[in-house]
Amino acid sequence: MKSSPSTSPISVRGLCVAYDGPQVLRGVDLEVEAGSIVSLLGPSGCGKTTLLRSIAGLQEASAGEIHIADRLVTGPSVHVPAEQRRIGMVFQDWALFPHLTVGKNVAYGLSRDIRKTAAGDDRVCEALHLVGLSDVSDRMPQSLSGGQQQRVALARALAPQPEVLLLDEPFSNLDTALRVEIRTEVHRILTSLQVTSVFVTHDQDEAFVLGDQVAVMHEGDIAQVGSPADLYAHPASPWLASFVGEANLLRSVVHRGVATTSVGAVPIHARNNAVKGTEDDSAEEGVVDVLIRPEEIDLQRDAAGRGEVRLVEYYGHDSTYEVDMGDHLLRVRLGSVPRFQRGDRVTPTFVGDTAASFPAAERRSISREEPSPD
Numbered sequence: 001m002k003s004s005p006s007t008s009p010i011s012v013r014g015l016c017v018a019y020d021g022p023q024v025l026r027g028v029d030l031e032v033e034a035g036s037i038v039s040l041l042g043p044s045g046c047g048k049t050t051l052l053r054s055i056a057g058l059q060e061a062s063a064g065e066i067h068i069a070d071r072l073v074t075g076p077s078v079h080v081p082a083e084q085r086r087i088g089m090v091f092q093d094w095a096l097f098p099h100l101t102v103g104k105n106v107a108y109g110l111s112r113d114i115r116k117t118a119a120g121d122d123r124v125c126e127a128l129h130l131v132g133l134s135d136v137s138d139r140m141p142q143s144l145s146g147g148q149q150q151r152v153a154l155a156r157a158l159a160p161q162p163e164v165l166l167l168d169e170p171f172s173n174l175d176t177a178l179r180v181e182i183r184t185e186v187h188r189i190l191t192s193l194q195v196t197s198v199f200v201t202h203d204q205d206e207a208f209v210l211g212d213q214v215a216v217m218h219e220g221d222i223a224q225v226g227s228p229a230d231l232y233a234h235p236a237s238p239w240l241a242s243f244v245g246e247a248n249l250l251r252s253v254v255h256r257g258v259a260t261t262s263v264g265a266v267p268i269h270a271r272n273n274a275v276k277g278t279e280d281d282s283a284e285e286g287v288v289d290v291l292i293r294p295e296e297i298d299l300q301r302d303a304a305g306r307g308e309v310r311l312v313e314y315y316g317h318d319s320t321y322e323v324d325m326g327d328h329l330l331r332v333r334l335g336s337v338p339r340f341q342r343g344d345r346v347t348p349t350f351v352g353d354t355a356a357s358f359p360a361a362e363r364r365s366i367s368r369e370e371p372s373p374d
């Protein structure tokens with residue numbers, strides 16, 4: 001009988017890491033399925049790099065366990081060294097050797113006994129071919145563009161055919177246009193190879209585009225894991241709602257599963273009702289904060305409307321309006337043709353399906369708060 005591959009080549013359980021002071025990782029749990037890409041998304045300083053370095057074996061843990069392909073690599077009195085973990089890493093700064101050719105940089109990723117052999121040469125060729133750089137093998141890294149250098153770093157990480165690939169903010173040193181281009185290319189490569197990957201970023205777009213699953217980190221712990229669509233529609237907290245996209249959080253009263261808001265009647269997701277843990281129908285009643293995404297609101301021109309357009313932001317593919325409702329602001333996203341100007345009076349309406357809600361937070365009086373890690 002053929003043995004089935006492990007479904008979780010990376011399994012992190014209860015991982016704690018401290019440097020000198022308080023814990024930087026506070027009992028992290030994370031499962032990464034075979035062949036999938038998990039984006040690790042979180043604000044700067046929340047512990048993403050520390051978690052990645054722990055998986056790589058570059059950082060010791062004070063508690064918890066890490067399994068890679070069912071092998072305990074970090075645990076009580078176990079610390080398998082980095083070079084024995086079959087892991088490929090790509091860093092933000094690429095870390096290429098300036099005095100070595102592209103080909104030699106890629107070969108450097110291979111173990112010493114394979115590097116000098118014909119098989120080693122083949123691996124280098126294959127890896128360079130994979131990232132579309134077969135023709136620059138003899139060039140020096142600094143003669144390449146930033147995007148090409150990052151692809152060399154990826155080729156170097158892939159050449160040893162690692163069990164898992166870890167990428168730490170690999171695109172953050174590239175300018176915007178290049179960043180999107182290389183992101184798509186890396187996505188294509190990782191998807192075609194089906195290499196199990198953890199991709200660290202503080203950029204929500206990047207996390208959503210690349211990740212089959214997104215794990216959001218907050219202050220040394222994983223706040224929520226889910227598919228990008230699930231996270232966007234069902235964030236577990238107001239903080240997550242604002243961190244994974246723009247969020248209008250509208251203080252409203254729910255009656256029989258429908259919230260009365262400043263954008264009209266909004267049906268609330270059953271699984272997201274404000275008061276959980278009771279079977280009583282009246283559990284749906286009460287004061288809540290309703291999550292409405294900007295694209296779930298339409299605007300009608302209305303001389304007697306309560307809203308006034310305060311700000312117009314034109315993005316090309318769409319436009320965003322900030323609407324002053326008197327006691328709160330709304331963010332509204334409409335199509336690419338600008339329809340309103342500053343000063344226009346409007347009536348907003350909900351055009352979504354259903355919405356998530358949260359227990360009404362104390363002190364929240366306006367619809368939009370900046371995401372704050374505190």
Ligand SMILES: Nc1ncnc2c1ncn2[C@@H]1O[C@H](COP(=O)(O)OP(=O)(O)O)[C@@H](O)[C@H]1O
Nearest residue numbers: 019020024042043044045046047048049050051
């Ligand atoms: N080598 C280190 N020594 C002491 N503190 C560190 C070290 N590396 C990171 N930290 C601290 O640990 C926290 C998490 O850092 P890091 O894992 O780099 O976060 P992220 O990658 O999410 O920005 C931060 O508060 C950072 O200052």
Ligand SMILES: [Mg+2]
Nearest residue numbers: 048049050169
């Ligand atoms: Mg980092």
